[in-house]
Amino acid sequence: MKWYILCFSTLIGFSGFSQKSVINGQVQSDGKGVAFANVYIQSIAQGTAADASGNFTLRNIPFGEYNLRVSSIGYETYIMNLQVSSAEVVLMIELKEDKATLDEVVVTGTMKEVSRSESPVPVEIITPQLFKKNPTPNLFEAIGMINGVRPQLNCNVCNTGDIHINGMEGPYTMMLIDGMPIVSALSTVYGLSGIPNSMVERVEIVKGPASSLYGSEAMGGIVNVITKEVDKAPLLSTDLMGTSWQELNLDLALKQTIGKTQGLLGINYFHYQNPIDNNDDNFTDMTLQKRLSVFNKWNFKRNAQKEATVALRYVYEDRWGGEMHWDKAWRGSDKVYGESIYTKRIELISKYQWPLKEKVYTQLSYNWHNQDSWYGNTPYEAKQQVAFLQTFWDKSLSDQHSLLLGASFRYTYYDDNTPATASADGLDNDPSNTPLPGLFIQDEWRLSDHHKLLVGYRYDYDQVHGSINSPRLAYKFSHNKRHILRTSFGTGFRVVNLFTEDHAALTGAREVVITEALSPERSINGNINYEIKFPADSWYLGLDVTGFYSYFTNKIVGDFDSDPNKIIYDNLDGHAISRGVSLNMDFSFNVPFKLMAGVSFMDVYQVEEDDNGTESKIQQLHAPKWSGTFTGTYTFPSYWELDLTGQWNGPMRLPILPHDYRPEYSPWFAVVNIQLTKKVSQKLELYGGLKNIFNFVPKDPIMRPFDPFDRQADDPINNPNGYTFDPSYNYASMQGIRGFLGVRYRVLD
Template sequence: MKALFFLGALTAPVVALAQPPAPTALDPIVVTATGQPTALGDTLAPLLILTREDIVRAQATDLAELLRFFAGIELGRNGGPGAVTSLFVRGGESNHTLILIDGVRMNPATAGGGAVQNIPPEMIERIEIVKGPRATLYGSDAIAGVVNVITRRATRSTTADLSLRAGSDATREANVYGAWGSDRGGISLQAQHLRTDGFPALAGQSEDTGYDRTSLNLGSHWRVGSVNLGARIWDSAGTAEYYGFDPTDFSRVVVEQDYRNQVAAVDATLPVDERLQVQLRVSRMQDDIEQRQSSDYVETVRLGTDAELVWRGNSQRISGSVGVVREDVEALSFGSAIDERRDITTVRLQDELNLGRHRAVAGASWSEYDGFGSRWDGSVDYGFDVTDSARLVASAGTGFRAPDATDRFGFGGNPELDPERARNFELGWQQGFGQIHRVDLRLFRSDVNDLINLSCDENFNCTAVNVDRYRNEGIELGYHLRADAWSATLTGLIQDPVDRTQQRPLLRRSKRSVALRVHRDFGRWDAGFDLLGSGERPDISADTAAPVTAPGYALLNLQAGVRLGSSVELRLRAENVLDKEYQTAAGFNQADASIYVGLRASL
């Protein structure tokens, strides 16, 4: 496998360079790094993009599987599809990555991060991943990075497609999408259903843990005079099976939980004059989990309004916003009941400059939280164009995670907790080679203080306190190629995430990882592969809670597609081709070698 990685890393770019395809510019418009539409070439932040073509080829079951083949984005999955999945970006905690759906926060106000296991890839148009703290734009949780999922929406034409997929573990999936659009606007509707019998999620067990998911996505946008209006709602609901405990003898048994994740928003863009515009948004987020074998449940409902003023000059863009959010949390977990309402007010200001060879983005934000008071955050990104194709980048920024309802009122809850605080420094080099190759090299250092942890005495009387801190230093490399026939992404990370309180490595994070994604279009058919290597990781046993070391692993996925006509396509995907036994969370199995077949018809 080491030889295979080395060969793939060297040959993919070389083979691509040897081909004579017409170049495709690597300069799409992105929004997550600055909060406003920005050409990729003008973006200073470390940014990864998955296009609609990447998503269709992957045939992944959920968002987590789409993200895992990038070095520095690690998963900790407690079993198979639908199982609780932690996302570790650049060595950060799982609740230090903010998940957005069309720019709307979906992280719950209870324990854990966003439910990436419940987001169906079929409904995604594009994914933008920004690494490093972005509190000045997005507030709490945006410490290690931000993942913005941009859903499919109508264009200026009428389109429709139907896709079916089936494969290992009795997996079956159906998806239907329809959209109508014109110069004035459009409307789209999409429905998806997935069901899989799964496999035994817990090592040493034999009963499968299944998962079913039904998702809807409705969106509309219209232009009325000079005003642009938009509305959308995304909803995912279903049931996930997992291994819990029998209360009579504490043996392991399969139990079930029902879930619902929903994000809705209405927005408007109103131009004041040629340089000034107002952007308004009202949003609602809901996160529900109900246990079937007990009365435990958690529910977060978040209502938010945001008003932003954007001024554009010849070489400058200034944006300022005011946001007001109300979070309602109700929960019952292990006998601890929570019923909390929290109000949040945020004021933000950002200035973007583009002066010849100099580029800069500076931002500041002030947040007022019920429970711990106010907080200031800031960030600065500076880029100097050494040549027309090379840029030196330096950045610094802060971030935070507000104590959630579980921290404050759950088991061992402490209403007097302070927020977790982060500080990040980064030095980078961006290099372009022609119009189709792009390299991004980053050196970074992240410090997080006042981490919240439970402090327990000998009688297991516990209290949540701000006691821990961690530091991660590393080097990250990204290479991207986009041409008519070829696409390739090579990412590598060397890092040292350390718990500075206990002086030991952070759990479930490897010090080295590398990933290579290559795809080639041959006309009527196409083919590609995903290759991932991850080093060993410290962890805690799922059965005994004893420290363990999870061995490193390598994964190889293959994919291919053939066009059966002008509107029909057959796709094949083989996962874990080498049939490796591995665990991303100690004690929890991952899928063996698997194969999936998909059929897509479009109008």
């Protein structure tokens, strides 16, 4: 009898378990359906994708208790405990927008706040959430996570560098903070070091000329660092990280409130004083540094929600690299080689919205940069001041037309002890004073729900080069939310700034020679961008493909080859071209795994004509034809997360000396990092991992490190090829594999 009761009870239990349910629901955000959201129950491996209106259906779900996971690009992942005990379950799921994703508000492409998907100009974004997957002590390294953007180290001793976009050198990249040209010219090399990551909301990148809005220097692209809105920032956030190389980086942000005024104080401190020489060339593999950056931003509350902000940043840095036994007693001597750089910098940024019915804004910025440097026994002392004032009117003429009309004035003072500021006869110092007024207009025309056209024009006047015209045209077609086509055409220009031309020579190894008065560079650019999304029941794939082509005239070219002791600068007798294709891929799955990857093919070269009219093609230095990035994230239960990140590059042309035994092109290489993160609570997070897990470092980065002052340069016995000391043969960091540990702590209001 007991056996019969047991069997009967078991059959009843199985019968109950075998009951199935249908789950119908809608995924919404702010009252609107979220198209193609992923809905998944991991324990039974069943899921689906919502339709264009956010509606979804899950069939044949056994009765029971589950965790339902809902995710969509642009929104925070939603997890709910779901009890299924009836034939039909109806759900209404509300997703919150995720500012850490790639469909947030952007401003760089059009100088207006607009959803990234609505922008007629393609804008790429990197956020602090992406920073955390590969923690770095400065933005210079972090930006390398963007496909087609390469932080390039230009010197193996002082480790200074710049940002290359689509293979174009640093002078072609305009650096902005909150839309202001605060990091440019002299500070391009050092300006991204020391911006506290805790102050950064996101970094927006526009590839290709944008001079119609931003003027000179915006020829290759724009990197715009957007700082956090004070009222939305945490009360306190800290990030402390150390590495096995004894690097220490502290990032801190603290919100302040004084009456109706709110401020955000950001502090970054970086300390590295551990000389390492793993390749046994008697030179430091990484520059020793002490850096302090203090950033304070204030937001003033006004009537009618009018904007008024002021931000101030101070940076001090002491860095040196050189022979292992160098110390400050040898600074500037010809006995022990070292490159020692003291940098002081002050920046001011402000934005004010006028108390009018119309949207009228005035922005201003000012920066003061002082640099005291020695490259061996070669001094480099420089001062730069840049003042920028801009006023613009943002006017909606109708539902179809959105107008932007503005005027700007930029004034640059620059003085140093190089040929950049020498008088015409070369006998006296003649600091440069460069005013650059400009006018710009832009109309964003919504032709229909699917078509948008942007037309822009800028006029600048330079006291040397005269009138400069920069038109721009962009078009966007969106058949639906899954397909977006963008195409654009524009021009760019760059007024000569000799510092950006001769900084590569400041190593004590080469003399700068400027053959004639340099003319402004001009470029014509066209690109086409196609974005498509493939949602499925168990996965999501997003593709972003861009083809680009830029044609440069009057390109300023540095000749490293004619004389090993000189860099000779001249306008190119010919033209230069940057062309290629980039592909970005975004994968997400119903399992807690996400993958972002990108690959770029670039062909960047110059065509020069000699005295006989014969043309020759020369590949651009430090511009690999193939490159890519990847970020893979797997989330484990109990708030553990594993990140694998990396950048890879194909062969790139390098600056070699005559009869150089080193190869002219670098090898294929990848720098890969791994990290494990534990979220202990809403406030506390621990992380650690390995950088450069394959331990890749370049070979023979410095020519003749044993003779940095070229005492044996003319010795036919010991130096039959006439080699000279040269640290510019660079294509990757000399830091090999190393471990890191860190802790993050955050307190909300």
